[in-house]
Amino acid sequence: MAELRPPAVALEGVAKRFGAVVALRGVSLTVAEGEFVCFLGPSGCGKTTLLRIVAGLERQNVGVVRMAGRDVSGLPPSQRNYGIVFQSYALFPNLTVARNVAYGLETRRLGRARVEARVDELLDLVHLRAHKQRYPAQLSGGEQQRVALARALAPSPSLLLLDEPLSALDARVRLALRLEMKALQRRLGISTIMVTHDQEEALTMADRIVVMNHGVVEQIGTPADIYTEPASLFVARFVGHMNLWPAVADAQPGRARVGALTLRHRPAAGVSPGEAVTLGIRPEEVRVGAAAREADNRLTARVTTVQFQGAFTRLALTGLGDGALPLECDVAATALAELGLKEGAEVPVALAPEALRAFPGPPPAEG
Amino acid sequence: MAIAVPRSAVRRRVDGERWLRHGLLAVFALFLYVFLAWPMAQIAWRSLLDNQGRFIGLANYVRYVSTPAIGVSITNSLVVSLAAMMITVAVAFVYAYALARTRLPGRGLFRLVAMLPIFAPSLVSAIAFVYAFGNNGIVTRQTGVNIGIYGAKGIVLAEVFYCFPHAMLILMAALAAADARLYDAAAALGASRVKTFMTVTLPGVKYGLMSACFVVFTLVITDFGVPKVVGGKFSVMATEIYNQVIGQQNFTMGATVSVVLLIPAALACVIDRIVQRRQYALVSSSARPLAPGGGRLSRVLLFVYCALVAGGILGIYGVIFGASIVTRWPYNFALTLKHYRFDTIGGYTPLLNSVWVAALTAVVGTVITFAGAYLVEKTRTRARGVLYMLSLLPVAVPGMVLGLAYIFVFNAAGSVLNRLYGTLAILVISNLIHYFTVPFLTATTSLKQMDAEFENVSASLGVPFYRTVWRVTVPIALPSIVGISMYFFLNAMVTLSAVVFLVAPGTELAAVAVLLLDDAGESAQATAMSVLIIGIGLLTRLVYWALLRGVTRRTQAWTMSTQEPAAGS
Numbered sequence: 034m035a036e037l038r039p040p041a042v043a044l045e046g047v048a049k050r051f052g053a054v055v056a057l058r059g060v061s062l063t064v065a066e067g068e069f070v071c072f073l074g075p076s077g078c079g080k081t082t083l084l085r086i087v088a089g090l091e092r093q094n095v096g097v098v099r100m101a102g103r104d105v106s107g108l109p110p111s112q113r114n115y116g117i118v119f120q121s122y123a124l125f126p127n128l129t130v131a132r133n134v135a136y137g138l139e140t141r142r143l144g145r146a147r148v149e150a151r152v153d154e155l156l157d158l159v160h161l162r163a164h165k166q167r168y169p170a171q172l173s174g175g176e177q178q179r180v181a182l183a184r185a186l187a188p189s190p191s192l193l194l195l196d197e198p199l200s201a202l203d204a205r206v207r208l209a210l211r212l213e214m215k216a217l218q219r220r221l222g223i224s225t226i227m228v229t230h231d232q233e234e235a236l237t238m239a240d241r242i243v244v245m246n247h248g249v250v251e252q253i254g255t256p257a258d259i260y261t262e263p264a265s266l267f268v269a270r271f272v273g274h275m276n277l278w279p280a281v282a283d284a285q286p287g288r289a290r291v292g293a294l295t296l297r298h299r300p301a302a303g304v305s306p307g308e309a310v311t312l313g314i315r316p317e318e319v320r321v322g323a324a325a326r327e328a329d330n331r332l333t334a335r336v337t338t339v340q341f342q343g344a345f346t347r348l349a350l351t352g353l354g355d356g357a358l359p360l361e362c363d364v365a366a367t368a369l370a371e372l373g374l375k376e377g378a379e380v381p382v383a384l385a386p387e388a389l390r391a392f393p394g395p396p397p398a399e400g
Numbered sequence: 401m402a403i404a405v406p407r408s409a410v411r412r413r414v415d416g417e418r419w420l421r422h423g424l425l426a427v428f429a430l431f432l433y434v435f436l437a438w439p440m441a442q443i444a445w446r447s448l449l450d451n452q453g454r455f456i457g458l459a460n461y462v463r464y465v466s467t468p469a470i471g472v473s474i475t476n477s478l479v480v481s482l483a484a485m486m487i488t489v490a491v492a493f494v495y496a497y498a499l500a501r502t503r504l505p506g507r508g509l510f511r512l513v514a515m516l517p518i519f520a521p522s523l524v525s526a527i528a529f530v531y532a533f534g535n536n537g538i539v540t541r542q543t544g545v546n547i548g549i550y551g552a553k554g555i556v557l558a559e560v561f562y563c564f565p566h567a568m569l570i571l572m573a574a575l576a577a578a579d580a581r582l583y584d585a586a587a588a589l590g591a592s593r594v595k596t597f598m599t600v601t602l603p604g605v606k607y608g609l610m611s612a613c614f615v616v617f618t619l620v621i622t623d624f625g626v627p628k629v630v631g632g633k634f635s636v637m638a639t640e641i642y643n644q645v646i647g648q649q650n651f652t653m654g655a656t657v658s659v660v661l662l663i664p665a666a667l668a669c670v671i672d673r674i675v676q677r678r679q680y681a682l683v684s685s686s687a688r689p690l691a692p693g694g695g696r697l698s699r700v701l702l703f704v705y706c707a708l709v710a711g712g713i714l715g716i717y718g719v720i721f722g723a724s725i726v727t728r729w730p731y732n733f734a735l736t737l738k739h740y741r742f743d744t745i746g747g748y749t750p751l752l753n754s755v756w757v758a759a760l761t762a763v764v765g766t767v768i769t770f771a772g773a774y775l776v777e778k779t780r781t782r783a784r785g786v787l788y789m790l791s792l793l794p795v796a797v798p799g800m801v802l803g804l805a806y807i808f809v810f811n812a813a814g815s816v817l818n819r820l821y822g823t824l825a826i827l828v829i830s831n832l833i834h835y836f837t838v839p840f841l842t843a844t845t846s847l848k849q850m851d852a853e854f855e856n857v858s859a860s861l862g863v864p865f866y867r868t869v870w871r872v873t874v875p876i877a878l879p880s881i882v883g884i885s886m887y888f889f890l891n892a893m894v895t896l897s898a899v900v901f902l903v904a905p906g907t908e909l910a911a912v913a914v915l916l917l918d919d920a921g922e923s924a925q926a927t928a929m930s931v932l933i934i935g936i937g938l939l940t941r942l943v944y945w946a947l948l949r950g951v952t953r954r955t956q957a958w959t960m961s962t963q964e965p966a967a968g969s
Binding site for chain 2: 088093095107112116119127185
């Protein structure tokens, strides 16, 4: 069934250059009504530039920006109807919390009582009503960011833009605020775009993630998609952890050779026989010990280090590709006790074909 | 993935706010063009013409350097500037060291006294030296020793006095920014006090020292008042411009000397800016401030030193004040107020003009520099670099050069700008441009310290930029704004060099009156006028001090993060 309502945001072939540097190379995507989308990528990938183009704070060189079906490409920020929260909070230090939240309402001729009511409503929403008369400098970082959020939401915008809103906060505050912001977004049902370089943040908060690199969209998908079905080597490396080895595609499709070993892998596109490929598997997908005995893609590996990490233990192994290539796998604490592994021990290992992915080309130089 | 990305961005629909912003920016650019760029271009062009307006290439320059009578002003200027620079910085360094690095009793008072010369036109110190050491000076008569004050010696002495506070402020700032960790390390390594001074103290303030040198050098080489009063036959470039223009009506030679004077002044300014940037980089954010110390003996010695210097400064002012209230210095010491009647110049008009011009300069100057800095800083435009450079230019332009340039532009037959000539407005404008750079940079710095996203947040909330300027930007920057207006006011009260060419019947100014009275042999009235200028300056400083305290308490309450919010409301 075709959607009746146009998407909250639609970008069509947006490109941007700063002098000689091309920051965005033709980006197209949509954000559905009420959806939470994350732009994820390393610094310099163009995610912030893209957000600022949506906001109208930066002008694209080509491309169209639509909001709720309306072409806003040439409109100034004030005519686009969104709220924005910056990493630096950008709260007005000389105004109280209440005046900050009321800032966008005061020019709208609402009348004092209605402005005050709306301010109270929003401060309740972010649990800061008690701090109404304080100045920003008297609040903690997390509280300041919640005020910034309330200020952005006060004029009831149809879109919320978040520019690395949690990056300046302590780890614990960050986790709490992550949940709070997500819950708030659900409750209000406001379409939201958040820029972040923190993959965990993106995976926990987003409905869909846009992974970007070098001004190009690498993949768009749900967090589960991105994690389990990375569309490219870049996505596989950037989101989560993955073992990667150089291999050569076999004449038989779905197989690749690593040294003397031939491994079966998931069907992959763009792989032709005799050419270099990269095989990858996530540490938690590697089977060790008894679980590996019956499985396909079996080999014997030697444990080099056992690294206790709390909920699980990471084993560093060697044994692949003439015994030289490293292989990491994660074992739950309970399973480790059963295995009884020590450093130097030999252990059967299986790389399940349905988990082993093949990407065209050799792995990048850095490990 | 190769896609063609065009160089130009998509067109933005032009809305009212952008019109306003760019319109204001255009007005600012026009202001700088008409009152700075165009006059400077004029003076450069005039130096290539003869007095009949014919183009003669570099002939004026050739004549300037090859005519001994006028060419000597170049070397004279350089000699007195370098001498005054070395003496001032040396004297000010020890003074600043005593104030910044030891717990000397009476430091506050010493600091205050050292600042006094800032409140007087430069020529006041020269007049005081004449009263003390001139042919009929009190010291000369008491001791019978005539040190020969007229000439290079007198210029250097009076300039040291005049430049002292400027050098001291820079050096105090540099000395106060010391990192105690370096001294701890030196002590732990067993370095002697001399060695510590040579290896830690001096390198730590080397940029401050250099900056002080450049500032003093520029002040001296561009100063007109001191050499005019005490220079006698010793001609320097600033007085040479005056002689050529006022004395001989040789405008083109005046322009030629001006362009030559521009070179060392501009050079010193450029190097000073580079050096200042280094000084900031030298202080790391993790530095621990140094607690003042010093042994007993050094404190006694430094106290005696400071007392001597401060006493000298007070003595000079004492001479000025004394001369203004006695019947005829040094023959008749009967007290009188008759010099305060200013009968030869028609009473108090010049002083009132000065206060009025200074007040207008303060108000208009503050608005223009702050608005200009805001527009240049916060508007994305290709003109930004040019406007920024133009705003930095005035600091390198000597007042005499600016004044002469204004004659060329505003006293030209058939120009619409001619209407400004002979008005108070032209005096205000010349002060604005003459003292433009420091306030502009102060405003720019305070704007840069604000979060760059303030404007973006406002735009996203649909609030026009001018409302945010009024509600957020200006309140946050209020302390700098108050400082800027004081800077304009005090400088406009004491400046002489640019306005000396621009005053006209009805628009006389106090500082120019001091010069004319002294020239006419009415030096008692000149000292009386000086006393009033200084008095108004000190009073203004006091008012501003109170104002700033009020401003800080009321509008900057939010900076005190521990303060509890007011109950209720």
